[in-house]
Amino acid sequence: MDKESIIKKIIQHKKQPNLRYRLKHNVENFTDRLFFMLFDIETPVEENLDILESEFDELVRLACWQLETPCKKVWNNYMAKIPTILEKLNLDAEAIVNCDPASLSIEEVYMAYPGFYAIAIYRLAHELYEEGFPMVPRLMTEYAHRQTGVDINPGAKIGDSFFIDHATGVVIGETAIIKNNVKIYQGVTLGGLYVAKNLQNTKRHPTIENNVTIYANATILGGKTVIGENSIIGGNAWITSSIPPNSTVYHKPEIKIKTITNGS
Structure with missing residues (x-):
């Protein structure tokens, strides 16, 4: 089989018109920036919130395949929920440091505990899931899954002060x-x-x-x-x-x- 025939065969079997792996990469960048904005003292909130909005617009373009899906309206609703999400995550971190005798400081929990990171990304993804935003919440939790070994579906409902120890x-x-x-x-x-x-x-x-x-x-x-x-x-x-x-x-x-x- 010559090169031209191989190319035609490959194109023939690429059947998913909306499958852009750039979306996965962009979601990971968005997730990292969101996490850093919430917790890293050197990451300015106002500046990065504007960048996140711009990155979210690109996610809308890549993830909202059905034109009638009102994805553009999601950002303002989501942004309004971020302070409450952060409040819940602080309770999770406090639960960990209060329960685990191995934890030396609250900073250690935020920076070194895979269970906390998995919970954080779940909570950030869950609110997008609740908004009906397609694909992105699952890509966020799968990103955390790959890093921590913790697989939390963004549709799960999890209350306050949740602690996953050792995580994997x-x-x-x-x-x-x-x-x-x-x-x-x-x-x-x-x-x-x-x-x-x-x-x-x-x-x-x-x-x-x-x-x-x-x-x-x-x-x-x-x-x-x-x-x-x-x-x-x-x-x-x-x-x-x-x-x-x-x-x-x-x-x-x-x-x-x-x-x-x-x-x-």
Whole structure:
């Protein structure tokens, strides 16, 4: 096959007219600037807010494929929510520094904790998701996922003072609801019982009530599953039905002691 034929074949199979990977790169730049504007003391707010608006206009151009989508109106609504988002993130950071004996300072939490970074990008993406802005919120949380190992769908609803410790391997699905003062550890999954396209508009992921702690590698599945307030879910637990308030659930290991036989 000659070069011209190869080119024609490649063009023939490039079937997605709206697939511009520049959008992904631009979203990452937008996310970085937004994060720095909120937390870095050397990043001026007014100047960068203007730059963010300009970058957002480009995201609108790249992401709003349907002309009737009122994406241009989103920025003003989103900008008005940023102070509240920052307030929530400060509560998250305070929850981490107050709960984790390994944290040496609040500055360490902001700069070095992957769980905090994942929560920050989730909260910034979630408000765009709520505005109905296409694609960009998911690209934001996937950017954080790639850096931290934490996969939070921007559609999840998460309350105040949320703490993810160690972070790596955490998965929180689109319709999960997490209320206030919840702490989870690495490897926790808040997922669906099974995957089917016809469940797109149904609640598929669990609800976690106030003051719950979920230890490493626990798996909690199902849209009807509710973990009652003040409960503790032990490591490696597998839960597919609701747990009443003030419960402790743990995975009981089976221990078998190997008998050493005499070789004679």
